[in-house]
Amino acid sequence: MQLTGAQILMKVLKEEGVDTIFGYPGGAVLDFYDELSRTDFNHILVRHEQGAVHAADGYARASGKVGVCLVTSGPGATNTVTGIASANSDSIPLVIITGQVPTHLIGNDAFQEVDIVGITRPCTKHNYLVKNIDDLERVIREAFYIARSGRPGPVLIDIPKDVTNAKADYKGFESVKLRSYNPTYEPNLKQVRKVIELIQQAQKPVIFAGGGVILSKASDDLTELARKTQIPVTASLMGLGAFPGTDPLWLGMLGMHGTYRANMSIGEADLLISVGVRFDDRVTGKLEAFARYAQIVQIDIDPTSIHKNIPVSVPLVGDCKITLKHLNRMLVDVDLGNVSGKRQPWLDQISAWRKTTPLAYEQKETIKPQYVVEKLFELTKGQAIITTEVGQNQMWAAQYYHFNRPNHFITSGGLGCMGFGLPAAIGAQVACPEKIVIDIAGDGSIQMNIQEMATAVQFCLPVKIAILNNGYLGMVRQWQELFYKKNYSCTNMEHAPDFVRLAEAYGAVGLRAKKPEDVEPVIQKALSINRPVIMDFVVEREEGVYPMVPAGKAITEMLLV
Amino acid sequence: MMTEGKHLFSILVDNQPGVLSRIVGLFSGRGYNIESLCVAETLDPQVSRITMVTIGDDQIIEQIKKQLFKLINVIKVNDLTGSNCIQRELVLIKVMAKPEHRAEILRIVDIFRAKVVDVGPEHYTIEITGNEDKLLAIQNLLKPMGIKEIVRTGNIALLRETK
Ligand SMILES: Cc1ncc(C[n+]2csc(CCOP(=O)(O)OP(=O)(O)O)c2C)c(N)n1
Numbered sequence: 220m221q222l223t224g225a226q227i228l229m230k231v232l233k234e235e236g237v238d239t240i241f242g243y244p245g246g247a248v249l250d251f252y253d254e255l256s257r258t259d260f261n262h263i264l265v266r267h268e269q270g271a272v273h274a275a276d277g278y279a280r281a282s283g284k285v286g287v288c289l290v291t292s293g294p295g296a297t298n299t300v301t302g303i304a305s306a307n308s309d310s311i312p313l314v315i316i317t318g319q320v321p322t323h324l325i326g327n328d329a330f331q332e333v334d335i336v337g338i339t340r341p342c343t344k345h346n347y348l349v350k351n352i353d354d355l356e357r358v359i360r361e362a363f364y365i366a367r368s369g370r371p372g373p374v375l376i377d378i379p380k381d382v383t384n385a386k387a388d389y390k391g392f393e394s395v396k397l398r399s400y401n402p403t404y405e406p407n408l409k410q411v412r413k414v415i416e417l418i419q420q421a422q423k424p425v426i427f428a429g430g431g432v433i434l435s436k437a438s439d440d441l442t443e444l445a446r447k448t449q450i451p452v453t454a455s456l457m458g459l460g461a462f463p464g465t466d467p468l469w470l471g472m473l474g475m476h477g478t479y480r481a482n483m484s485i486g487e488a489d490l491l492i493s494v495g496v497r498f499d500d501r502v503t504g505k506l507e508a509f510a511r512y513a514q515i516v517q518i519d520i521d522p523t524s525i526h527k528n529i530p531v532s533v534p535l536v537g538d539c540k541i542t543l544k545h546l547n548r549m550l551v552d553v554d555l556g557n558v559s560g561k562r563q564p565w566l567d568q569i570s571a572w573r574k575t576t577p578l579a580y581e582q583k584e585t586i587k588p589q590y591v592v593e594k595l596f597e598l599t600k601g602q603a604i605i606t607t608e609v610g611q612n613q614m615w616a617a618q619y620y621h622f623n624r625p626n627h628f629i630t631s632g633g634l635g636c637m638g639f640g641l642p643a644a645i646g647a648q649v650a651c652p653e654k655i656v657i658d659i660a661g662d663g664s665i666q667m668n669i670q671e672m673a674t675a676v677q678f679c680l681p682v683k684i685a686i687l688n689n690g691y692l693g694m695v696r697q698w699q700e701l702f703y704k705k706n707y708s709c710t711n712m713e714h715a716p717d718f719v720r721l722a723e724a725y726g727a728v729g730l731r732a733k734k735p736e737d738v739e740p741v742i743q744k745a746l747s748i749n750r751p752v753i754m755d756f757v758v759e760r761e762e763g764v765y766p767m768v769p770a771g772k773a774i775t776e777m778l779l780v
Numbered sequence: 781m782m783t784e785g786k787h788l789f790s791i792l793v794d795n796q797p798g799v800l801s802r803i804v805g806l807f808s809g810r811g812y813n814i815e816s817l818c819v820a821e822t823l824d825p826q827v828s829r830i831t832m833v834t835i836g837d838d839q840i841i842e843q844i845k846k847q848l849f850k851l852i853n854v855i856k857v858n859d860l861t862g863s864n865c866i867q868r869e870l871v872l873i874k875v876m877a878k879p880e881h882r883a884e885i886l887r888i889v890d891i892f893r894a895k896v897v898d899v900g901p902e903h904y905t906i907e908i909t910g911n912e913d914k915l916l917a918i919q920n921l922l923k924p925m926g927i928k929e930i931v932r933t934g935n936i937a938l939l940r941e942t943k
């Protein structure tokens with residue numbers, strides 16, 4: 220059967236299980252869009268291509284599927300770069316299809332020509348330029364396979380316009396085989412046995428979960444391991460939700476803005492079982508001091524993550540879920556003795572840390588941002604999908620919304636990309652129409668992709684945006700306060716739009732809370748409205764995020780309040 | 781443990797456009813060194829071999845190996861350092877050849893089993909293959925005559941067959 224390039228794309232997308240495309244049209248992808256109009260894909264027309272990629276990212280994280288974007292050549296393609304880099308840092312499976320000028324014009328500095336494959340080479344898992352229509356079908360299948368297998372990531376396919384309307388035989392589904400790419404899923408069982416021995420010997424063990432646990436859908440297995448062995452659990456920002464945030468074994472987040480007890484327990488641990496983490500500098504602080512008394516086990520599907528920053532005693536290359544399953548299965552035959560009795564002194568120590576130095580703030584006459592997040596948690600019963608922008612808002616969301624399930628906290632972790640939250644919320648809402656989706660935002664970040672309000676309104680996606688409005692680029696201001704003698708250079712953001720009227724201008728709903736007693740009614744009202752809502756919380760301007768580990772310090776050297 | 785050292789990698793990759801730039805981009809992006817690089821097709825036209833000399837401590841070298849292997853188009857990464865392999869490099873040396881030095885230069889060429897491949901009124905161009913030690917040795921001997929220019933292909937290497 221002979222099909223055009225555009226028809227081939229639509230057909231393979233269908234076969235790969237795609238139902239939603241986030242995109243923006245233009246000259247080079249006219250054939251795709253023409254063909255698209257004859258299909259039943261749910262196409263979400265964003266207002267900026269960066270929004271398309273973040274939305275696909277949010278969609279992928281909320282659904283566990285591959286997110287798909289379709290954009291035109293030149294500026295359409297370059298606008299995706301930030302989104303791709305964010306997804307790449309966080310290992311999110313995306314397929315980004317960019318139009319390209321016709322093959323005979325490539326290299327001619329043609330109108331709207333950029334070398335997007337060259338530009339995105341270092342920030343994609345892989346990318347392709349398809350110059351020959353006969354390769355198109357295979358390449359699209361490979362792209363999906365590469366995006367979702369192994370350590371997931373974004374894959375870009377650049378397709379010249381003449382390829383979109385050339386014709387080729389459609390071969391139909393075949394499974395992808397790449398001789399040069401074979402991720403290791405099964406761990407070495409000898410290594411798994413070593414972990415069991417270490418668990419038996421350890422007095423002060425800690426489990427450290429990262430985004431890999433969520434990506435490999437291993438939360439239940441991790442929870443089983445922790446409960447069976449009574450090992451307390453901490454997580455990176457990306458790992459929040461991998462273990463229930465209200466469980467007694469939960470330590471809170473680790474790292475620069477981690478809880479006191481999480482950071483202290485890493486300082487004292489004699490065994491650290493890390494699962495799906497890459498020891499980012501925001502987590503480790505000063506490397507030499509990180510987990511200095513611990514034997515470190517590292518489970519990760521990506522061998523480059525192992526031994527990269529931290530020397531590891533037991534490296535375990537494999538899929539997190541499969542490896543944890545082996546571990547749990549083999550633990551059945553092991554006599555762990557009286558685990559709870561044995562673990563008591565360690566858990567007591569942790570409780571003591573928690574009692575002396577909990578996460579805390581004082582709610583006085585102006586609204587505290589932490590209070591807003593706590594109320595959001597309470598009033599959504601912890602069931603909402605939370606996306607965030609970047610800065611203090613992101614950290615307060617991480618600290619005060621207790622995530623009990625995976626895929627419910629969606630944040631730009633590795634890249635820390637302002638402007639992520641709103642489009643990501645849109646994507647998550649598309650994936651989970653029945654869920655409450657809230658973007659916990661800063662007044663600075665929300666302005667970076669505010670245009671996507673129009674998308675939310677057009678597609679009736681009732682996302683809620685909670686702006687913690689401090690009139691500052693708050694996180695940067697906090698660094699200036701602490702490390703630059705309060706020289707608030709260029710971080711004042713008082714010149715902002717009236718967010719309530721802005722919401723209304725977009726055809727959404729705007730609400731404002733100025734006093735602590737407004738917070739609850741505003742949230743309740745927003746939750747009762749089945750449309751996009753911006754909640755503008757006017758919060759304490761100079762509130763800081765604590766604990767805080769200053770850059771370069773050991774994570775046990777925290778600034779408290 | 782953490783000793784900086786030269787490492788010789790033999791890397792098999794898909795013979796496709798853009799693959800070399802992925803590899804070079806990996807090195808520049810992550811701040812690794814490339815000392816020399818040779819690329820050509822293998823017997824299988826779909827596969828190219830890259831022979832590369834790089835420098836780093838053990839931890840960096842381990843990362844380089846893993847990062848290379850992580851690239852989708854990389855089929856195999858072999859660290860030939862310290863293994864039983866034949867290493868060769870071809871060098872062209874343009875050396876000043878004053879009348880009083882010519883005999884001496886020819887003698888050196890002879891000893892090293894090199895070749896004079898071009899003769900001008902004031903220079904000889906010498907072609908020599910060998911391993912690094914040999915190439916350094918001839919350079920040192922020719923230096924006093926005045927080396928005008930030198931061009932090197934970079935190392936290539938092949939494992940010896942076990943006997
Ligand atoms: C695209 C981008 N530009 C700049 C930064 C640097 N940055 C990190 S946090 C921050 C301030 C964010 O301000 P706001 O959104 O108001 O959040 P707040 O910290 O006040 O909660 C800035 C500028 C960034 N992370 N991303």
Ligand SMILES: [Mg+2]
Binds near residue numbers: 662687689692693712
């Ligand atoms: Mg702010």
